[in-house]
Amino acid sequence: MSHTAIADLAGNPSHFPILDRWDFFNHAAVAPLPRVAADALRNYAAQMESAAYLDAGHYRSLEALRASAAALMNATPQEIAFVKNTAEGICTVANGLEWRRGQRIVTAGVEYPANIYPWMDIAARHGVELVMVPEETSADGRRRVPLERLLAEADHTDTRLVALSHVEFASGQRNDLAAVGALCRSRGRLFCVDAIQSLGAVPVDVRTMNIDFLSADGHKWLLAPEGAGLFYCRRELMPMLRPLSVGATSVINAGDYGNYDFTLKSDAARYECGALNVPGLLALKASIELLLAVGIEAVAARLRALTGALEAGLIEKGYRIVSPRGEAEWSGIVSFTSTKHDHKDLVRMLRREHRTEIALREGRLRCSPHFYNTPEQIARLLERLPGH
Ligand SMILES: Cc1ncc(COP(=O)(O)O)c(C=O)c1O
Numbered sequence: 099m100s101h102t103a104i105a106d107l108a109g110n111p112s113h114f115p116i117l118d119r120w121d122f123f124n125h126a127a128v129a130p131l132p133r134v135a136a137d138a139l140r141n142y143a144a145q146m147e148s149a150a151y152l153d154a155g156h157y158r159s160l161e162a163l164r165a166s167a168a169a170l171m172n173a174t175p176q177e178i179a180f181v182k183n184t185a186e187g188i189c190t191v192a193n194g195l196e197w198r199r200g201q202r203i204v205t206a207g208v209e210y211p212a213n214i215y216p217w218m219d220i221a222a223r224h225g226v227e228l229v230m231v232p233e234e235t236s237a238d239g240r241r242r243v244p245l246e247r248l249l250a251e252a253d254h255t256d257t258r259l260v261a262l263s264h265v266e267f268a269s270g271q272r273n274d275l276a277a278v279g280a281l282c283r284s285r286g287r288l289f290c291v292d293a294i295q296s297l298g299a300v301p302v303d304v305r306t307m308n309i310d311f312l313s314a315d316g317h318k319w320l321l322a323p324e325g326a327g328l329f330y331c332r333r334e335l336m337p338m339l340r341p342l343s344v345g346a347t348s349v350i351n352a353g354d355y356g357n358y359d360f361t362l363k364s365d366a367a368r369y370e371c372g373a374l375n376v377p378g379l380l381a382l383k384a385s386i387e388l389l390l391a392v393g394i395e396a397v398a399a400r401l402r403a404l405t406g407a408l409e410a411g412l413i414e415k416g417y418r419i420v421s422p423r424g425e426a427e428w429s430g431i432v433s434f435t436s437t438k439h440d441h442k443d444l445v446r447m448l449r450r451e452h453r454t455e456i457a458l459r460e461g462r463l464r465c466s467p468h469f470y471n472t473p474e475q476i477a478r479l480l481e482r483l484p485g486h
Contacts, residue, residue, distance in 0.1 A: 102391040104400055109472040121454040121475045126267060126295060126431050126466035129321045134388050135381040139323070142377040156376050163383035167328045170386060170394070171293075171312065172303040176365035179329045180374050184294045185212040187313025187329035188261070190369055191290050192216040194339040199225035201258040204251040206243040207232040208460075210267045213292040217261055227256070233269065239435075240422045241269045245277060252281050259288040264302065265295035268460040270421035270431030272300065279308030288335075294318055297328070298389050299430040299468070300398045310335055316378070319430065319468065321385040326378030331366050345371030392469065400469040401430045408432050408465060408476050416486025420462050433462040438486045452482045 111117040116130035131139075145154060164175040181187045193216075203217045207230040214230075221228040231247045243266065252260045260282055265272045275291060282289040290311040293302055298319035304312060312330040316322030331339055341362065346352055348368050350361045362368040389397060405428065409419055412434050420433040436444065441458050448454040456479075457464040467476065 101393065102388070104392060104396055104469060107388075107392065108400070108470045109474070110470070114470045117470070119453065121452070121471075121478060123465045123467045123471065123475075123479065124455045124457045125299075125318055125321075125468045126270075126464060127457055128317050128324060129319070129468065131323065131381065132321050132385060132388055132470075134384040135322055138381040138384040139377055142380055156380065159383060160374065160376070160379055163379055163386065166383065166386045166390060169390060170297065170302070171330060172305050173330050174333065177304075177330050177333055179331070179366040179369035180379055181313065181315075181327045181329045181369070182325050182375060183212070183315045183327050184292055184313045185216065187311070187327065188213055188290065188292065189216045190313075190329060190331075190342055191259075191261075191288075191311045191339065192220050193342050195259070195288075196338075197224035197226050197258070200227070200256060202227045202229055202251075202254060202256045203259050203261060204229045204231065204248065204254075204257050205261045206230065206248070206263070206266065206273075208243060208266055208268060209261075209263055210292070210294075212294075213261055213263060226258075229254075229257075233266075239418045239420060241420050242271050242422050242427070243273065245274050248273070248278055249281050252278060252287055253285060257285075257287050259290060261290045261292070263292040263295060264297075265300075265429040265431060267295055267431075268433060268462060268464070270429045270433050270464070270466075272296065272422075272427050272429040274426060275302075275307040275309065282310075283308040294327075295431065296429065298386075298394070298397070299401055301394050304330055304332070311339075316382040316385070320382060320389070321468070322382035323378045326375050326382045329366070329369060331369065333365075336364070336366065336368070341369050341371070343371040347372055397469040401467070402428060404467050404469075404471060404473065404476055405430060405432050405465075407473060408467070408480070411476070411480040412483075415480065415483060417463075417483070430468065431464060431466045433459070433464045435462055436486065439484055444483065448479075448482060452478075454479055454482060 107113045164178045167178050168175045233241050288310045294314040297314045310332045315327035317324040417434045
């Protein structure tokens with residue numbers, strides 16, 4: 099894949115049309131589409147309108163997506179399944195494993211609900227204990243789920259599985275997956291990661307981080323439409339993870355319709371039970387290829403610089419930063435609070451008067467730029483925010 103320089107893409111509305119209309123800093127919610135992804139949707143519509151499946155080759159393209167998605171997280175294509183959202187991948191794990199009364203599931207107390215309710219459901223139905231490690235506030239106001247607490251709970255003899263976001267949606271804390279994964283693997287605990295707030299923004303490596311299962315929809319840092327997501331299952335674990343839903347495409351002789359042979363595929367495609375969200379996945383393919391052409395290390399370095407400038411400017415204006423920002427814990431999310439201004443009014447004022455978009459989450463202001471945003475946009479945001 100050819101290398102694409104950030105300098106050619108950043109601030110360039112012909113690649114990112116949103117730049118002409120909004121200063122958009124809410125990629126941690128639903129991202130705008132880059133032109134390549136919107137083109138993929140337009141091409142799909144035009145092609146399906148005129149020829150249906152006759153000259154399509156869509157499913158071949160989806161195999162290329164499987165390979166790109168695998169490259170993005172250092173998995174193999176055989177370990178990637180397409181899902182309709184993050185929760186579907188997490189539910190595949192929660193419901194596909196056998197549970198015994200008394201086993202424990204460890205998670206953080208501040209996870210997005212997609213990574214809580216599937217486990218609450220298992221706890222209620224199987225007599226499993228759900229342990230939620232709470233967030234703590236340090237003297238300087240930064241909020242974190244403490245790594246030591248997570249490791250101690252993961253280490254507990256009854257713990258079967260740890261379910262954790264790579265990046266927490268409200269604080270922006272990037273959890274130390276390598277540390278949690280290493281402990282899980284050495285103690286025989288399973289490790290399931292919600293990567294929707296990190297995949298496409300910072301490096302994710304399922305091998306070095308010892309991740310067993312990972313799920314992420316495409317609509318945030320992967321710059322894709324909603325409803326087209328990725329699920330990773332470590333190859334060795336497939337025999338113990340029973341597919342939740344089965345259908346025509348779960349089996350080895352998919353296509354030989356009348357010859358019923360319920361032998362599951364040997365790879366992660368066994369977790370896909372039928373027709374896929376082809377248009378959404380084609381757009382996801384275009385966006386992932388764009389991100390890979392830029393390079394995730396370069397994307398991360400750029401995000402570090404943009405969010406660093408934002409953090410410094412906010413502190414100067416008297417805002418309190420909630421996000422931990424150390425070398426191993428920063429992310430594309432900067433959460434902050436004001437002691438003087440009403441948060442809702444600030445979000446509304448930015449949107450209505452300045453066409454500038456940030457979010458309000460869990461009582462905090464949340465700003466999440468992507469690599470194609472510019473330092474000038476960050477400076478404009480800072481100018482528009484009132485001081486203290
Ligand atoms: C950490 C996290 N997980 C998951 C999701 C989305 O879940 P789903 O793809 O199931 O809608 C979000 C945001 O919407 C999120 O912030």
